[in-house]
Amino acid sequence: MSSGREPCPVCGAEAGREHHPGMAPRMLRCADCSLVWRPGVAAFPVADETYEEGYYEWWLELPEAVAAKRATFARLLALLERQVAPGSLLDVGSAVGLLLEVARERGWEPTGVEVSRHAVQLARERLADGATIYHGRLEDAPLDDASFDAITMTDVLEHLPDPMASLRRCRELLAPDGRLLITTPAVGCLSERLMGGGWFQYKDEHTRLFTARALRTALDRAGLAIEATGSVRKTLSLAFVSRHFDAYPRPVLSPALRGLTRALGPLARVTLPMASGEMWAVARSR
Numbered sequence: 001m002s003s004g005r006e007p008c009p010v011c012g013a014e015a016g017r018e019h020h021p022g023m024a025p026r027m028l029r030c031a032d033c034s035l036v037w038r039p040g041v042a043a044f045p046v047a048d049e050t051y052e053e054g055y056y057e058w059w060l061e062l063p064e065a066v067a068a069k070r071a072t073f074a075r076l077l078a079l080l081e082r083q084v085a086p087g088s089l090l091d092v093g094s095a096v097g098l099l100l101e102v103a104r105e106r107g108w109e110p111t112g113v114e115v116s117r118h119a120v121q122l123a124r125e126r127l128a129d130g131a132t133i134y135h136g137r138l139e140d141a142p143l144d145d146a147s148f149d150a151i152t153m154t155d156v157l158e159h160l161p162d163p164m165a166s167l168r169r170c171r172e173l174l175a176p177d178g179r180l181l182i183t184t185p186a187v188g189c190l191s192e193r194l195m196g197g198g199w200f201q202y203k204d205e206h207t208r209l210f211t212a213r214a215l216r217t218a219l220d221r222a223g224l225a226i227e228a229t230g231s232v233r234k235t236l237s238l239a240f241v242s243r244h245f246d247a248y249p250r251p252v253l254s255p256a257l258r259g260l261t262r263a264l265g266p267l268a269r270v271t272l273p274m275a276s277g278e279m280w281a282v283a284r285s286r
């Protein structure tokens with residue numbers, strides 16, 4: 001079918017077809033760049049209330065989760081550091097500040113920008129004076145062009161009604177030899193092909209989902225080119241995964257994971273790097 005009324009938020013094509021027909025809410029797939037997106041959210045601001053109290057607490061309360069997330073960020077920063085030496089870093093969607101914290105320990109001078117007032121408060125408590133964190137949208141933050149050696153957007157792009165506006169702003173903010181690191185769910189990866197419309201990355205706040213080709217197209221249209229890319233491995237425990245599926249319930253899977261976590265006891269808290277259904281990419285200005 002044709003989307004008709006709403007062009008693709010990445011490439012502007014008018015043609016789209018229903019993605020996994022029967023999915024709720026309904027998603028379209030662009031016939032040109034293969035972006036998967038939810039129609040009807042283009043005019044919304046990034047809704048602040050989605051990310052307020054409760055959005056972060058379900059994992060902040062889990063003892064191994066903070067250490068696990070820090071390990072994931074350290075692995076991602078190491079990928080970035082293959083292309084650019086530590087300098088000034090902007091974390092877009094800095095959440096509760098864990099990436100900022102790990103980046104500072106690795107010699108970066110971090111700055112954050114975050115739409116959730118609640119997350120900004122938690123991050124400021126965590127980092128004390130260790131980083132400047134702006135509350136609001138990237139496009140509104142008072143930042144100087146060409147001032148960052150690196151920009152990170154981990155698990156952010158899929159939340160943005162207008163991902164191109166943010167990518168273009170990143171391009172302006174990057175120093176001439178700077179690099180942008182992105183992680184985002186990868187439509188077309190193994191877990192998505194196996195789980196179809198029930199894939200765990202299909203959730204209410206993920207309104208723009210990228211295939212590898214859609215991400216390449218988006219970066220290209222923003223004046224950026226991918227230098228290195230791969231699949232994300234996140235450090236997780238079974239208890240952490242189970243808590244995720246309590247926060248985002250799925251039939252069968254959520255109760256099964258809960259039962260398994262109980263049965264395994266302390267073993268359920270052992271952390272391992274696991275495929276998360278996401279891709280990473282490091283890009284630079286063209």
Ligand SMILES: [Zn+2]
Pocket residue numbers: 008009010011012013030031032033034035
């Ligand atoms: Zn498109």
